[in-house]
Amino acid sequence: MKYFGLVDCNSFYCSCERVFRPEIRGRPVIVLSNNDGCAIAFTKEAKALGFGEMCEPFYKLKDRIKKHNVAVFSSNYTLYDNLSRRVMSILNGFTPCLEIYSVDEAFLELDGFDKYDLLEYGKKIRSDVLQFTGIPVGVGIAKTKVLSKIANKLSKKQHGVMVFKDDEEIDQILKSFPVKDIWGIGYASSTKLNMLGIKTAYDFKMYKDEQLIQKLLTKAGRQVQDELRGISCLPIEEAEDKKNTGNSRSFGSSVYTKSELREALADFCTNSAAKLRAQDSVCFSLTVFIQTNSFNDNAPQYYGTGSQNFISGTSDTLRLIKGSHQVLDNIFKSGYEYKKGGVLLNHIVPRTENQMDLFDEHSDDNEKLGQVVDLINKRYGAKTIQSAACGSNQAWRTIANFRSPKYTNAWKDILRIKLG
DNA sequence: TCTGGGGTCCTAGGACCC
DNA sequence: TCTGGGGTCCTAGGACCC
Numbered sequence: 001m002k003y004f005g006l007v008d009c010n011s012f013y014c015s016c017e018r019v020f021r022p023e024i025r026g027r028p029v030i031v032l033s034n035n036d037g038c039a040i041a042f043t044k045e046a047k048a049l050g051f052g053e054m055c056e057p058f059y060k061l062k063d064r065i066k067k068h069n070v071a072v073f074s075s076n077y078t079l080y081d082n083l084s085r086r087v088m089s090i091l092n093g094f095t096p097c098l099e100i101y102s103v104d105e106a107f108l109e110l111d112g113f114d115k116y117d118l119l120e121y122g123k124k125i126r127s128d129v130l131q132f133t134g135i136p137v138g139v140g141i142a143k144t145k146v147l148s149k150i151a152n153k154l155s156k157k158q159h160g161v162m163v164f165k166d167d168e169e170i171d172q173i174l175k176s177f178p179v180k181d182i183w184g185i186g187y188a189s190s191t192k193l194n195m196l197g198i199k200t201a202y203d204f205k206m207y208k209d210e211q212l213i214q215k216l217l218t219k220a221g222r223q224v225q226d227e228l229r230g231i232s233c234l235p236i237e238e239a240e241d242k243k244n245t246g247n248s249r250s251f252g253s254s255v256y257t258k259s260e261l262r263e264a265l266a267d268f269c270t271n272s273a274a275k276l277r278a279q280d281s282v283c284f285s286l287t288v289f290i291q292t293n294s295f296n297d298n299a300p301q302y303y304g305t306g307s308q309n310f311i312s313g314t315s316d317t318l319r320l321i322k323g324s325h326q327v328l329d330n331i332f333k334s335g336y337e338y339k340k341g342g343v344l345l346n347h348i349v350p351r352t353e354n355q356m357d358l359f360d361e362h363s364d365d366n367e368k369l370g371q372v373v374d375l376i377n378k379r380y381g382a383k384t385i386q387s388a389a390c391g392s393n394q395a396w397r398t399i400a401n402f403r404s405p406k407y408t409n410a411w412k413d414i415l416r417i418k419l420g
Numbered sequence: 421t422c423t424g425g426g427g428t429c430c431t432a433g434g435a436c437c438c
Numbered sequence: 439t440c441t442g443g444g445g446t447c448c449t450a451g452g453a454c455c456c
Binding site: 032033034035036037038040055056057058059060062075102218219220242243244245246247248249250293294295342399 | 440
């Protein structure tokens, strides 16, 4: 019998901050999004104080944060990525078949493991991850991915581990599990299901008219229904190369000029190209967008977007920057207050499948330049070397007033321990 | 010019996820 | 004053072909 485990890190970003700051354990912690814009992660202590609404603007929370002595951090993605890798490497020791679903979640295939005590196995996973990384996790184990998600959610009340084995017990749980909280059922689908009188996961599981479900929720919704019934439709998916990638951000402060946007786009291209090279791929097309502040009702609004195709695939930062600037020339309109922009790379293929073009002047892309830049930045820290097009003025740079040190990847930030 | 049936490929946009 | 970023999958429909 095959089982699926879902391991999910508790309040992951907050837990990462706590690993190197023992004094804030037990204290409420909140982590902010880019530009310290809004709150995106909360510990259970913070939730108990009434925080926890996803993406609530930081400025609205300031007074309450001060009142309750909440520890606040800007997001520190380098730290979170690093700790995520450590967690995943521990999990890899528990199964040969691991799917890293997100920075803080992974599915484990447990094929033939039911001859062991799955509850004990779950506890062992939990205690090992905590011991070796300092990150607390919850473990849910069931016969399908959708059910393991539900088990995981309930594990929070069960000392961190929940195993679904007994069918009657599962039905009891599904009867009090709202259909809108099922993995794969979002707002649109749950509204449709509610209109059919389906309120709980159990209602959905037992609903007989499968053709209607297929029609209303498409194939994806039908698979969720079967997964609730214990019929596995969603296999573990091995990591694959990204099919699209990109980089976009809200600006630290508003920008008005084309030259500032050129700098920001150069920065986005630099980040995106590094991602491409990291998976040894090239892209054939690039999309740029720029937009004004949609929250400001009083200012004129504009959203500009445009694309450019490349004759041969590329991961050359300089070529991408040049392309993004050409698109910008087409879409830029002066007189607007720009607040956000981004670059998306499409039609990505492995470098080995790149189609060269005899008449393309770029066919001799300097791959080695990119590789050397990546190596230098890896060894000496991000942005040690970059294109001058990224500029130095950078009013658009992200604001991060509460950023923790790079404990795991900058020599100057490594903790020192004094003995005696 | 009109008429039919069958097929592929591509793109935009919706829905969902963390 | 201050409002996140990065993905995937699916479907409908247009363009094109025989």
